[in-house]
Amino acid sequence: MPGPPEGVGMMLVAPILIEHGSKELKERFIRRTVIGDITWCQLFSEPGAGSDLAGLQSGAYLSADGWRLSGQKVWSTGAATADFGLLLARTDWDVPKHQGITAFVLPMRQAGVQVRPLRQMNGHSSFNEVFFDAADVSHVIGEPGGGWAIAKATLAHERRLAAFPPARDAGGRAWREAIAERTAAAEPHKWYPQRAGRTDLVIEQARALGRASDPVVRQEIAKLIELSWSARWMEERLAAARAAGQQSVGSLGKVASSKIARQAARVHSLIAGPAGSLAGPDSLLGGIIAEISVSVPAISIAGGTDEIQRSIIAERILGLPREPDISVGIPFRDVRTG
């Protein structure tokens, strides 16, 4: 059997609908998501609301024809091909900022939605800007005004970077078709392995380029392996805590992945020297080494930046005082935003 589809639908939307969706939403969307009939994107970030996600300003209002949405999202991965979006919008401007947000399912293929792809510094184009003009957002997830809890739950799933075990290669027609379909669907995201730093290539590259006996290179590789192993053990410990019903903070794993990616990029540059910055088919590993350097920054930003993860660790694990928030208790329309 081919495995479940990868991406936002399985990783974020299906768990959120199971936890917060009505019976109708579950019946309508979960099965189609799990069998790969429909795909999803995450429509949270806006030009003025990334780290300060609760400051979002895309607005939805209830009209005679149902909920309508106007505004803009940005950095929306996969929005150019997705069928539906998991969306946060402001539905009440007269309450404090966290209380006026609602989560919706947005059908992407409609007149009120315009998607414009962005080009990244690694040459790929997986992000998009998405503009809404009275778009139809008929499905509310949970209660109107209850979107912040859904936002937090989604980000917690995202930070755990859930991975489904790959299906086993059974060699048959269904398998080949599933792989072909997956490869086509993953085309805009084919740089994703590089954003994690490609730790798997480090030793092989050091040997291939004759750098494996250089003491400085060996020391940096050892540092990388130590980081990777301790991150794996920490992830296992967090998974055991979750299984035992204890609270676990995904930010620890998120910061660890980000440190590993940066260290891996550093080691690759150290091994390759200036040749590591050459792109194109004639360059090292067909340009993969160069692509690593311009892709790893993504991991420190996506799903909440390293700085934001450190604040979460400080507040929730270390019990340090909360970051001051001047918007507490003030109606959103009176808060300075952006």
Ligand SMILES: Cc1cc2nc3c(=O)[nH]c(=O)nc-3n(C[C@H](O)[C@H](O)[C@H](O)COP(=O)(O)OP(=O)(O)OC[C@H]3O[C@@H](n4cnc5c(N)ncnc54)[C@H](O)[C@@H]3O)c2cc1C
């Ligand atoms: C690969 C990738 C995929 C993404 N996919 C999606 C997606 O599918 N859907 C989606 O909605 N979004 C997506 N994003 C957007 C991502 O969630 C935001 O980029 C991220 O939350 C940061 O927001 P920002 O870009 O507005 O930066 P800002 O919030 O403007 O931050 C700028 C800098 O200021 C720092 N900073 C901000 N506030 C604080 C603070 N309180 N304390 C300390 N430092 C602070 C940040 O750490 C950062 O260094 C994606 C991003 C990347 C890189």
